[in-house]
Amino acid sequence: MTDVFRTIVNTVAVCAIPMMFVLFLGWGVVKKVKVYEVFVEGAKEGFTTAVRIIPYLVAMLVAIGIFRASGALDLLTRLLGPVTTLIGMPPETLAMAFMRPLSGSGSLGVMTELMKVHGPDSLIGVMASTMYGSSETTFYVLAVYFGSAGIRNTRHAVPVGLIADAAGMLAAVWVVNLLFH
Amino acid sequence: MLNYIWISLIILGILVAAGSDAADELGNTYRNGISLEVRFVVAKRPSPLRSAWEGTIVLSAAEFNSLYGPGSADSAVNQPAMVSVDASGRSTVTMTAGSGTPRLWAEMAKHAADPGRLAATAAPLNPEAEGNALPLRMVVEPIRFVRLKAVTAAALDYAAAAVNISIGLIGVMALWLGVMKVAGEAGLLGIITRALTPLTRRLFPDIPPDHPALASMIMNIAANMLGLNNAATPMGLKAMEELNRLNPRLGTATNAMVTFLAINTGGLVLIPATAIAVRAAAGSANPGIIIGTSIIGSGCATIAGVAASRLLQRLPRYRRQVEADHD
Known part of the structure; x- marks a missing residue:
């Protein structure tokens, strides 16, 4: 079973992008599109989009950087740890739940650290990796996606993103406790 | 709300850093x-x-x-x-x-x-x-002032990192936007969009059923589900730009944009590639064991996000921001 999973995962990881190139560009050739000319035409938007998101990403990452460096996250984890233990969430994984929406590299670091200390197949290791897989870096997505469209007033996007994150984290805790505890 | 969260992260960070340095000073930790x-x-x-x-x-x-x-x-x-x-x-x-x-x-x-x-x-x-x-x-x-110094360094480092990330996106953005343009001209994206119309009509009722934004969104969600983050971001950004063409009030998010973002931050996934890779590197006996649990976790997150976006968009305070122009 393990090997089957691993084979599928590896195959998709290796083949998906080349297959997409073949399918998309090949379809263009079949439909007599001038593939090279059209590709270049589309590609030239890449620069302006990437540059347009810079101010949004600077604003967001600086705030997140300050918050992470201050140690406020440790403080929150220590304060809320006893509460979340009641719902079957080990305090160690709380740092993961807080870090996940803020920073992709930060939550990757937390996950790696937890696996090193507790082992990847321990309850904490499985829960941390499920939490990582159950959500995206909300604030990064918010800054980059809205930045590319020049959106400054995000309306209800932040509460929606945080509700999605909270639901993902709670579901991860619940399902891991159900299956692995 | 982003205004408040943003300023809270900064002020809370600086206050905690100052408090922690003051505690070190009083207890003479060093x-x-x-x-x-x-x-x-x-x-x-x-x-x-x-x-x-x-x-x-x-x-x-x-x-x-x-x-x-x-x-x-x-x-x-x-x-x-x-x-x-x-x-x-x-x-x-x-x-x-x-x-x-x-x-x-x-x-x-x-x-x-x-x-x-x-x-x-x-x-x-x-x-x-x-x-x-x-x-x-x-x-x-x-x-002295260990935390405050760290905060200052982080602010400068992250500002530089933000620019590096953006510049690093140029190449992969250009690549995928080029491929997508070819697929669009060849009519492939239209076929994909039409096949999924029953779904997209319900998720994004404000978007015309043959609009190119739908194709970009579908491609973005599909890439995310397969764990192809490199491909997902360019398609997502393209989708946002196309959604913005339907935006009557530039600079303010539309309902469709927030729903799309909810799907994205929920991160619906079939293969959580990064987590599996880290587990394998940490010596797990069964790295793929989290595939099922991640599908459930991200599924709940996505459903909750989409439901929240549909509910919250009806609140007067958020509705007013998009309707102000029509008054």
């Missing part, structure tokens, strides 16, 4: 200005050619913790040190952080005047002393 006695095991005595002692500061974890407080060292201390004597007879101890350095000194060394090298002033060692283990009285250089 024993600034306090004379400590340690055991210096001599390796090389000063000679007429060099006036420095070389050796190692050797202490048990318990001895170190009795100097600095519990938890300062996790294992026995084996700190290489050099004691140099200047012309006026004063001694300076230089300790370079390494594997035998206790946790607290390693932390202090990071913030030392010469990063990585902790300095101390010491009472002169007696060259005539017998034996190899000599008592050394020293005052370690003062360490």
